[in-house]
Amino acid sequence: MTSIAIEVTTDASPSAVWDAIRDIGALHTRLVPGFVVATEVVPGGRRVTFANGLVVTEPIVSMNDDLRRLVWTAQGGPRGPAHYNGAVQVFPREIGGSRVVWMADVLPHEAAEPIGAMMKEGAAAMTTALAGLATETAQRR
Numbered sequence: 001m002t003s004i005a006i007e008v009t010t011d012a013s014p015s016a017v018w019d020a021i022r023d024i025g026a027l028h029t030r031l032v033p034g035f036v037v038a039t040e041v042v043p044g045g046r047r048v049t050f051a052n053g054l055v056v057t058e059p060i061v062s063m064n065d066d067l068r069r070l071v072w073t074a075q076g077g078p079r080g081p082a083h084y085n086g087a088v089q090v091f092p093r094e095i096g097g098s099r100v101v102w103m104a105d106v107l108p109h110e111a112a113e114p115i116g117a118m119m120k121e122g123a124a125a126m127t128t129a130l131a132g133l134a135t136e137t138a139q140r141r
Contacts, residue, residue, distance in 0.1 A: 001105050001107050004104045005102070006120065006123045007099060008099075009098070009100075010127070010131060014098045017068075020129070020133060021090065021100075022063060022065070024046050027046070030129065032122050032125040034051060034128075035126075036049065037049050046058050056077050057074070067089065068090040071087045072086050073085050081108065083106060085106075088102045089101050100126065102122070
């Protein structure tokens, strides 16, 4: 099994970032717009359509508000990995703002490269969305 980890930092507060993450039906509008183009809540999870046309169902494994942590798996895709387990967690930064850690465990090992590339694209979209969230929050003060 291969593990992939990506970090995103933002000036947005942990509570604001977590609110966007925990809104599982709004990936395409609140968290990773452009990377994900549609999200539909389905029993037990969500169906996600990526900008590259890939559609997967993501059963939600756990959502923990105290830890600000969301865990999911993925099913579908034409040549999907044998195993995918994703987790994202929000941590406060000492200087203010948040650190978001997105991890994925995948099998087979060969799936790590294309999934890692997609995660980097997703992290770029997330960075942009969270920068907008930080600006929006600062303007309300």
